[in-house]
Amino acid sequence: xxxxxxxxxxxxxxxxxxxxxxxxxxxxxxxxxxxxxxxxxxxxxxxxxxxxxxxxxxxxxxxxxxxxxxxxxxxxxxxxxxxxxxxxxxxxxxxxxxxxxxxxxxxxxxxxxxxxxxxxxxxxxxxxxxxxxxxxxxxxxxxxxxxxxxxxxxxxxxxxxxxxxxxxxxxxxxxxxxxxxxxxxxxxxxxxxxxxxxxxxxxxxxxxxxxxxxxxxxxxxxxxxxxxxxxxxxxxxxx
Ligand code: ADP
Ligand code: MG
Numbered sequence: 001x002x003x004x005x006x007x008x009x010x011x012x013x014x015x016x017x018x019x020x021x022x023x024x025x026x027x028x029x030x031x032x033x034x035x036x037x038x039x040x041x042x043x044x045x046x047x048x049x050x051x052x053x054x055x056x057x058x059x060x061x062x063x064x065x066x067x068x069x070x071x072x073x074x075x076x077x078x079x080x081x082x083x084x085x086x087x088x089x090x091x092x093x094x095x096x097x098x099x100x101x102x103x104x105x106x107x108x109x110x111x112x113x114x115x116x117x118x119x120x121x122x123x124x125x126x127x128x129x130x131x132x133x134x135x136x137x138x139x140x141x142x143x144x145x146x147x148x149x150x151x152x153x154x155x156x157x158x159x160x161x162x163x164x165x166x167x168x169x170x171x172x173x174x175x176x177x178x179x180x181x182x183x184x185x186x187x188x189x190x191x192x193x194x195x196x197x198x199x200x201x202x203x204x205x206x207x208x209x210x211x212x213x214x215x216x217x218x219x220x221x222x223x224x225x226x227x228x229x230x231x232x233x234x235x236x237x238x239x
Pocket of ligand 2: 042043044085160
């Protein structure tokens, strides 16, 4: 049974279709790539799944049941977590204080710091909960976003272009974390425009171009050229 199914979802901005009748199906324990060039509609699609944008039309099914995801809070309650491309952290606050602000429940700060430290260690994303965000690297800031997402115990974790801000070493660490999430039976929706990453870590890929699905495949069974063709169109990639 798929964990998440999206049927013919469309998002119009005025008369412009950022996403047009997109179908996607994500199985439990799957790392699923959303692959496409800049402007393909990837971020718009996942913002609809996380309740940031309302779909113009289409349906979302969670474990076969139709669901309305009207806000990020509702997405989290459903079991969906998201790590955005652009972080929303308060520089002057500590890691634990930032995490506390994002929780839907009231928990003493010391307990949050404990939980964050334990979780970050378990997932190979070391973090000092008492460090100030201003003193942290971009990679460390992303870890805060990931840890606070994992604290909500999501069944599906969406990551929007996570490696765009990471060094190759940090990206390798992140891929280990994703493998661990997968081994736990969680699903990952991994947004990227980098073919080599998608072929390395993803079990399935849905390719978007100009807001439409141009392919759904096992990326390891494709060549870089065939994936590129789905991303940019036959004519261009043939050059
Ligand atoms: P991607 O994440 O694949 O780079 P986006 O989903 O961010 O693409 O954007 C898809 C298209 O929709 C782009 O042409 C973008 O300019 C447009 N778009 C995104 N958000 C808005 C918005 N709020 N209003 C108008 N157009 C938008
Ligand atoms: Mg984007």
